[in-house]
Amino acid sequence: MKGEIHMNENSLKLAQREVDEALEAIKAMEDGLDNESLCKDTVKKNFMLLSSKVEHLEELLKQEGIL
Numbered sequence: 095m096k097g098e099i100h101m102n103e104n105s106l107k108l109a110q111r112e113v114d115e116a117l118e119a120i121k122a123m124e125d126g127l128d129n130e131s132l133c134k135d136t137v138k139k140n141f142m143l144l145s146s147k148v149e150h151l152e153e154l155l156k157q158e159g160i161l
Contacts, residue, residue: 101158101160102158105154105157105158108154109151109154109155112147112150112151112154113147113151115143115147116144116147116148116151119140119143119144119147120144122140123137123140123141123144126140
């Protein structure tokens with residue numbers, strides 16, 4: 095279809111994995127905040143992981159010409 099963007103299958107799988115891992119990091123942070131069990135270092139570690147996943151996803155989308 096006109097205007098559609100198609101990623102190759104490997105890139106699509108990698109993007110899906112990056113999104114899934116980012117969502118897992120968010121879920122872990124939410125669970126910790128709900129239980130008030132997160133220490134400052136854990137929050138920082140999870141935030142750094144999330145930031146890294148977003149950066150990888152952004153780079154992948156740029157390589158595919160989507161961004």
